[in-house]
Amino acid sequence: VDFRDTPEQAAFREELRTWLDEHLPDELRGHRGGGARFDGPEIRQWSRALHDGGWVGISWPAEYGGRGLSPRFQAIYLEEEARAEAPPHIGVIGLGMAGPTIISRGTEEQKTRYLEPLLAADEIWCQGFSEPGAGSDLAGVRTSARLDGDRFVLDGQKVWSSYAHIADFCILVARSDPDSQRHAGLTYLIVDMRAPGVEVRPLTQITGDPEFNEIFLSSVEVPVENVIGEIGGGWDVAMTTLLHERGTLAFALVARLEVQVNKLLALVADRGATATQREAVAREWSQLQALRWTAYRSLSALERTGLPGPEGSILKLQWSEANQRITKLALDLLGPDAQLLPGNAPYDGYWTIQQLRSRGNTIEAGTSEILRNIVAERVLGLPRSR
Amino acid sequence: MDLAFTPLQDELRSQARSFLEATPSPTWSQLADLGWTGASVAEEHGGAGLTFLEEAVLHEEAGRALLHAPLWSTSCLIPFLDGADQGAVASGEASWTLALAPLVPDLDAATNVAVVGGDTIWELEGFEREVLATNDVSRPLGVVSGGEPGRALCSSEVLPALRSRSLTILALEAVGVGQRALELAVEYARTREQFGRIVGTYQAVSHPLASSYLELELARSLAWWAAWCVANDEPDAAVAAAAAKAEAAEAAVAACERAIQAHGGIGFTWEHVLHRLYKRALGIQSWEASSAQLRAEVASHLLDGGGA
Numbered sequence: 001v002d003f004r005d006t007p008e009q010a011a012f013r014e015e016l017r018t019w020l021d022e023h024l025p026d027e028l029r030g031h032r033g034g035g036a037r038f039d040g041p042e043i044r045q046w047s048r049a050l051h052d053g054g055w056v057g058i059s060w061p062a063e064y065g066g067r068g069l070s071p072r073f074q075a076i077y078l079e080e081e082a083r084a085e086a087p088p089h090i091g092v093i094g095l096g097m098a099g100p101t102i103i104s105r106g107t108e109e110q111k112t113r114y115l116e117p118l119l120a121a122d123e124i125w126c127q128g129f130s131e132p133g134a135g136s137d138l139a140g141v142r143t144s145a146r147l148d149g150d151r152f153v154l155d156g157q158k159v160w161s162s163y164a165h166i167a168d169f170c171i172l173v174a175r176s177d178p179d180s181q182r183h184a185g186l187t188y189l190i191v192d193m194r195a196p197g198v199e200v201r202p203l204t205q206i207t208g209d210p211e212f213n214e215i216f217l218s219s220v221e222v223p224v225e226n227v228i229g230e231i232g233g234g235w236d237v238a239m240t241t242l243l244h245e246r247g248t249l250a251f252a253l254v255a256r257l258e259v260q261v262n263k264l265l266a267l268v269a270d271r272g273a274t275a276t277q278r279e280a281v282a283r284e285w286s287q288l289q290a291l292r293w294t295a296y297r298s299l300s301a302l303e304r305t306g307l308p309g310p311e312g313s314i315l316k317l318q319w320s321e322a323n324q325r326i327t328k329l330a331l332d333l334l335g336p337d338a339q340l341l342p343g344n345a346p347y348d349g350y351w352t353i354q355q356l357r358s359r360g361n362t363i364e365a366g367t368s369e370i371l372r373n374i375v376a377e378r379v380l381g382l383p384r385s386r
Numbered sequence: 387m388d389l390a391f392t393p394l395q396d397e398l399r400s401q402a403r404s405f406l407e408a409t410p411s412p413t414w415s416q417l418a419d420l421g422w423t424g425a426s427v428a429e430e431h432g433g434a435g436l437t438f439l440e441e442a443v444l445h446e447e448a449g450r451a452l453l454h455a456p457l458w459s460t461s462c463l464i465p466f467l468d469g470a471d472q473g474a475v476a477s478g479e480a481s482w483t484l485a486l487a488p489l490v491p492d493l494d495a496a497t498n499v500a501v502v503g504g505d506t507i508w509e510l511e512g513f514e515r516e517v518l519a520t521n522d523v524s525r526p527l528g529v530v531s532g533g534e535p536g537r538a539l540c541s542s543e544v545l546p547a548l549r550s551r552s553l554t555i556l557a558l559e560a561v562g563v564g565q566r567a568l569e570l571a572v573e574y575a576r577t578r579e580q581f582g583r584i585v586g587t588y589q590a591v592s593h594p595l596a597s598s599y600l601e602l603e604l605a606r607s608l609a610w611w612a613a614w615c616v617a618n619d620e621p622d623a624a625v626a627a628a629a630a631k632a633e634a635a636e637a638a639v640a641a642c643e644r645a646i647q648a649h650g651g652i653g654f655t656w657e658h659v660l661h662r663l664y665k666r667a668l669g670i671q672s673w674e675a676s677s678a679q680l681r682a683e684v685a686s687h688l689l690d691g692g693g694a
């Protein structure tokens with residue numbers, strides 16, 4: 001057990017801090033948090049600068065444009081990104097989900113075609129797993145993929161797709177065998193978002209922002225070479241994607257929570273707090289440290305054994321509930337001012353929007369109910385509940 | 387950075403667990419023979435020459451097993467004693483407790499009592515002790531009367547460091563206590579049937595246990611961060627120890643309460659071990675400072691100039 005950076009890690013961190021100081025434009029500082037869409041041209045430009053600086057795909061294999069470093073360095077990147085309040089690379093879905101899935105399950109042609117533009121932010125990715133009838137129960141997917149010669153024809157609807165409005169490609173699962181049930185008969189596809197029959201509609205959420213989208217697919221043609229994995233083996237590939245989502249997500253979540261806690265401390269410094277509120281702030285700060293060290297414990301197990309430690313299964317669950325408590329605490333500190341909207345609100349309505357947005361945290365990327373089932377069944381070894 | 391345990395730490399844990407399962411009420415000299423009492427005492431003074439991190443493994447296991455021995459009380463003082471006194475602890479001749487407040491822990495067993503007077507911590511001599519009946523029978527409290535300072539042990543400037551060490555050990559114990567309660571609850575929920583179903587299939591039963599797991603893993607991370615800070619005299623030791631004990635004590639109490647609930651009536655009986663775990667968790671919650679007090683200290687560190 002050692003909580004210090006190794007000399008190599010410390011040097012990486014120092015180089016990164018210097019680079020961020022020199023390159024991060026002031027107007028982009030503080031521009032993060034998930035309440036608004038980060039899709040303007042300045043974010044693409046920033047993403048390209050990150051790529052040119054060598055800060056994208058840090059833990060990707062060198063042969064696919066990465067730096068081939070251990071995930072430890074990606075974690076350091078995310079910590080420093082949070083500390084500098086720098087916006088994330090625009091290719092969130094590509095870097096966290098599409099790219100790793102293509103690397104582990106894709107063909108050589110797919111790797112050559114898609115990975116480099118993804119890293120360089122020249123092409124943006126979105127994801128189409130959820131459907132109106134398939135939320136937590138992904139095996140309920142009904143979008144159909146009918147094989148017709150050397151192409152699939154897609155019909156159906158996807159929902160909760162962030163970045164779909166600007167995406168070039170979508171990774172999705174569709175039912176390629178109309179007679180199949182549940183996990184069988186699904187195929188994992190790369191869909192060109194500019195293909196005829198793809199329509200994207202913004203979905204306005206509880207905050208008033210259209211952060212997510214619906215995707216409507218009407219007779220969309222997808223060449224068979226866009227299949228990832230086997231035809232009919234889409235469930236297995238989707239699990240690879242979700243594993244990467246949960247694995248790479250942890251340090252990004254820790255980083256986002258650190259920004260929230262720092263802003264909360266600043267809010268208390270500005271507005272004051274009662275003794276009870278101060279204790280609540282101390283609890284959130286303590287739990288942030290706990291979340292960070294737990295993420296590192298899971299990573300240390302991964303480095304030693306090749307498998308992330310079981311404690312990794314609590315990270316997203318804990319983050320989502322902590323973010324809900326923190327944002328609620330901020331509303332409490334703001335009092336009636338929290339009712340005001342951006343434009344006339346303190347901090348430009350940051351906390352009001354953040355608190356509403358946080359309600360989605362326990363739903364997206366695995367509801368807290370599903371995640372507690374996973375802990376109960378896979379970590380504690382309790383019998384299945386269904 | 388590497389937060390995995392070393393092979394030595396893993397081995398210590400497994401040795402400690404099997405020993406305490408086979409020997410639930412070891413004597414102090416048995417613990418000395420195993421090298422536990424002098425785990426972090428230098429070899430030249432007869433100790434094992436390990437760091438506080440290895441000792442931390444033992445404290446977690448001691449909590450899990452509800453060890454009835456003055457390990458916590460003694461360990462708080464060890465680094466501040468001179469070589470000869472450390473040697474006496476390592477050999478099992480001596481054990482210590484510090485009488486900081488009217489109620490003194492482990493007074494049934496500690497051979498030596500220390501007191502703070504002025505700028506010095508002294509060995510108390512010529513005192514009388516009375517051991518009181520306590521809720522947690524594995525950690526009796528007592529009161530001392532009379533007596534006067536004898537030998538000077540060290541400067542009282544060590545008190546903040548001593549407190550960090552104490553809070554950290556309590557946090558580690560709490561994690562062990564909570565972990566044991568959780569394991570008992572899981573085992574019960576996997577086997578008990580009602581309405582023709584294993585009760586653990588009900589999410590109303592399983593989800594609270596998942597919450598215990600979550601809280602205990604977070605607490606464990608904090609306890610080990612605090613232990614590392616203490617072992618390395620890090621400037622963050624005080625705030626880490628306060629945060630760790632505040633979170634771990636609450637996690638342990640909650641894990642015990644959920645375990646009692648998951649067991650139904652049997653968990654409420656005197657014959658079941660759960661009440662003893664619960665009473666230790668409540669005891670840990672009360673020692674040094676409550677979670678609310680510790681959070682007030684953390685808040686002061688964060689908001690009143692200590693810096694995060």
